[in-house]
Amino acid sequence: xxxxxxxxxxxxxxxxxxxxxxxxxxxxxxxxxxxxxxxxxxxxxxxxxxxxxxxxxxxxxxxxxxxxxxxxxxxxxxxxxxxxxxxxxxxxxxxxxxxxxxxxxxxxxxxxxxxxxxxxxxxxxxxxxxxxxxxxxxxxxxxxxxxxxx
Numbered sequence: 319x320x321x322x323x324x325x326x327x328x329x330x331x332x333x334x335x336x337x338x339x340x341x342x343x344x345x346x347x348x349x350x351x352x353x354x355x356x357x358x359x360x361x362x363x364x365x366x367x368x369x370x371x372x373x374x375x376x377x378x379x380x381x382x383x384x385x386x387x388x389x390x391x392x393x394x395x396x397x398x399x400x401x402x403x404x405x406x407x408x409x410x411x412x413x414x415x416x417x418x419x420x421x422x423x424x425x426x427x428x429x430x431x432x433x434x435x436x437x438x439x440x441x442x443x444x445x446x447x448x449x450x451x452x453x454x455x456x457x458x459x460x461x462x463x464x465x466x467x468x
Contacts, residue, residue, distance in 0.1 A: 320466035323424065323458045327384055328366050330420035331428070331456075335362060335388070338414035342407070352391045354438065354447035360407050363389040367453075373462060382458040382465065385431070388415070393447040397437055400448045404435050408450050415454055424467060426457035 328346065335344050343361040352361060368385035375381040388411050392403035412430055419427040431453040438447045460466070 323382060323460055323465050323467060324366055324369060324384055326422050326467050327420070327425055327456055327458060328364065328386065330422050330425065331386060331415065332364055334418060334420070335364065335411070335414055339410055342410075352389075352449075354391055354393050354443045354449075355445050357391075359391050359393045359447070360403065361391045362407075362411070363391075365389070368455075371465075376459070378462050379459050380462050380465070382460065383455055384458060385453065385455050388452045388454070390450040390452065391447065392449075393443075393445050395446065397446050400437055400446045401435075404437075404448050404450045408433055408435070408452055411452050422467065424459050426459070428454050428456050431455055 332344060332346055343358055345363045347365050348363045364386065366384060366386050370383045372381040390407040390411060392400055392407055394400045394403050415428040416430045417427055433450055433452040435450050436448055
């Protein structure tokens, strides 16, 4: 059974994050909120977002641009420690992904798009905690009308 390009890309991204950040828990497509008071942190959650197709870029091919988000969660004993932890986790994610090209044929390099950082208020978390949302995109090229890996 052929693998959809989107799934192949997300699996490759998850593999890269797991290998480059071995001390960080990684999950894919989690819907439930992360309980920053109880769950092991730091933690990353990888989710695919946008998907755009361009059939005009190259004859006989479709250029797909896939967006994805890496959400990161940290906890510390102080608010400053959380802010510093978010900065560090973000830097680790960017170092692992920005400019990296998967070894899967048809997938291009990951490109950083931006990030958001947020410290939780005391009513959201009993302990100092926060999250980051790092946005990326990746180009994939496939034969026209074939959103699967060959």
